[in-house]
Amino acid sequence: xxxxxxxxxxxxxxxxxxxxxxxxxxxxxxxxxxxxxxxxxxxxxxxxxxxxxxxxxxxxxxxxxxxxxxxxxxxxxxxxxxxxxxxxxxxxxxxxxxxxxxxxxxxxxxxxxxxxxxxxxxxxxxxxxxxxxxxxxxxxxxxxxxxxxxxxxxxxxxxxxxxxxxxxxxxxxxxxxxxxxxxxxxxxxxxxxxxxxxxxxxx
Numbered sequence: 001x002x003x004x005x006x007x008x009x010x011x012x013x014x015x016x017x018x019x020x021x022x023x024x025x026x027x028x029x030x031x032x033x034x035x036x037x038x039x040x041x042x043x044x045x046x047x048x049x050x051x052x053x054x055x056x057x058x059x060x061x062x063x064x065x066x067x068x069x070x071x072x073x074x075x076x077x078x079x080x081x082x083x084x085x086x087x088x089x090x091x092x093x094x095x096x097x098x099x100x101x102x103x104x105x106x107x108x109x110x111x112x113x114x115x116x117x118x119x120x121x122x123x124x125x126x127x128x129x130x131x132x133x134x135x136x137x138x139x140x141x142x143x144x145x146x147x148x149x150x151x152x153x154x155x156x157x158x159x160x161x162x163x164x165x166x167x168x169x170x171x172x173x174x175x176x177x178x179x180x181x182x183x184x185x186x187x188x189x190x191x192x193x194x195x196x197x198x199x200x201x202x203x
Contacts, residue, residue, distance in 0.1 A: 070102035070121035080108035
């Protein structure tokens with residue numbers, strides 16, 4: 001389990017167990033993020049509205065940096081049908097650029113809808129109700145069984161982090177860890193250790 005944090009560069013440096021989530025328009029210089037030493041991934045910013053030029057610029061800025069776990073293919077919040085259409089449009093380009101691609105699960109998805117052979121990761125998005133429901137749990141379980149990296153977005157509490165651990169997620173992100181990193185990042189290891197696991201090392 002790795003908590004991926006966007007921004008908060010100085011604070012993240014204090015925690016070798018914390019990873020990096022790159023988002024469009026963040027402006028962080030790649031060399032400042034210690035990407036060679038951390039688990040990292042890239043989101044598409046669709047939760048706030050996809051900005052295609054910024055998304056493409058982000059992909060180009062980080063080209064050549066290794067260890068990226070996934071790039072979240074553009075999606076439509078809480079709309080599986082539109083998300084699948086967007087995935088079909090974007091997946092070939094993302095793979096052409098050499099990135100591992102995450103399919104984002106949204107409300108209305110079934111496990112058989114997921115393009116398993118065309119993605120390296122699954123990203124549990126969707127409404128809160130869907131994210132905590134049966135399909136999302138099955139998505140995490142089946143994705144892990146197929147060797148996919150499993151990520152959950154909008155994890156903003158200890159309770160939600162524990163839930164993500166229980167269903168088998170490899171990583172999470174959430175505004176809490178990024179916006180109030182000094183307060184909340186030191187609390188991550190005790191949460192993991194309460195499950196009998198070790199620290200949240202990036203690897």
